[in-house]
Amino acid sequence: MKTLIKLEENPNINMVGKIYEFIDPTKIYIPILTNTSFHKNDYVYKNNYYSNYISSISGYVTGSKKVYLNKKLVNALEVTNDFKENSHIKRRKKKITNREELIENLKRFYLLELITKLESNKKNLIISCVDEEEYSINEFTRLSNNYDEILMTIDFLSKILKIKNITLAIKNTNAKSIKNVKSIIGSFPNIKIVLLPDNYLISLKANLCEFLNLKEEDSLLFNTIEIYDIYTTSIKFRDITEKYVTISGDALAKSFLINVKLGTSLNEIIKKYCKIKDKEYNVYVNGYMQGINVNKEDIIITKEINTIVINKRQNNLTTECINCGACYKICPVSINPKRCFFNKTINSKCIGCGLCNYICPANIDLKKVVKGDMYEEKEN
Ligand code: SF4
Ligand code: SF4
DSSP states (O other), rough: OOOOOOOOOOOTOOOOEEEEEOOSEEEEEEEEOOOOOOOTTTTEOOOOOOOTOOOOOOOEEEEEEEEEEEEEEEEEEEEEEOOOOOOOOOOOOOOOHHHHHHHHHHHTOOHHHHHHHHTTTOSEEEOOOOOOSSOOHHHHHHHHHHHHHHHHHHHHHHHHHHHOEEEEETTOOOOHHHHHHHHGGGGTTTTTEEEEEEEEESHHHHHHHHHTOOOOGGGGEEEEEHHHHIIIIIIIIOOOOEEEEEEOOBSSOOOEEEETTTTTTTHHHHHOOOOOOOOEEEEEETTTTOOOEOOGOOOOTTTTTTTTEEEEEOOOOOOOOOOOOOOHOOOOOOOOOOHHHTTTTOTOOOOOOHHHHHHHHOOHHHHHTTTTTTOOOOOO
């Protein structure tokens, strides 16, 4: 393992403990990836899926717009909320007793990443409660608020998958979660708590397995949010229509966690909850280190979005590379980011951690080239 570092704190970020609830957006947007035809005023029921994306409200189609999804702009339906929450979907209620039934059930909710993880047999089950990005508090909050449900679901999974070696990995700085979990861990004797140092990338599977002295190929890794998704869909048989998003950054008067309906536009959240101190700012989706700088008009909250960072625009001008080698030394997957940058080549091994940008004294945006993180802007 390369030596892991602790990221410097940003003293201008003011994180408030309060969690906001925003579950009555006026509109939501549903990405439409296939040629499904829709007309204005068509009725959309809550909990219906349209090309893997759920409608988190009921209401009428009132238009369409381009939204950001996995680095691309795609078409999305605009649905105006009628605030009736009409749904005609009936979910199974039969208890799940084996892996095949679990996979079948997860397919109904389009939780494809979870299904891929569950397809092979492993000896170790690791649950990471780590928020890797600074100031992201999604994992920590989910564990602190739902530790009963999380532990119950880990126990359920270990029985279904027949895994006995179970580790719950928590950062040693998350005192509140540790205290809550310790209060009931006695009821789950198979689950072992391990405290992790507060280092960036500690929850990367390779790093975590090395720290825990477990073989990567024998280990199955989930995070707390994924465990809670399994709880919702496969123990409670409910659809996932809301999610936690951390909204932080030094351009904001305060940073916070918000529970929002999927498909809500970032613009509506900003208008209602954010006081932006600086006129000139950048919006990063999924964190400052690992995320991409995007246009806020195009952002809707999807399952893939955990963190929005709103930072004041930096005046650190890019200077010439001084050949210090720091980007190569720090890269956890031993890429030479400087070489990729000058040759304008991407490297598929790049995990997008952002450490090369963080360390570069010349402020060169290396990650953008190496990872191919080019955000496709709307044509005007
Ligand atoms: S962003 Fe990619 S190239 Fe840069 S340090 Fe991380 S893995 Fe290496
Ligand atoms: S860290 Fe920046 S200045 Fe140093 S070698 Fe890499 S690109 Fe050049």
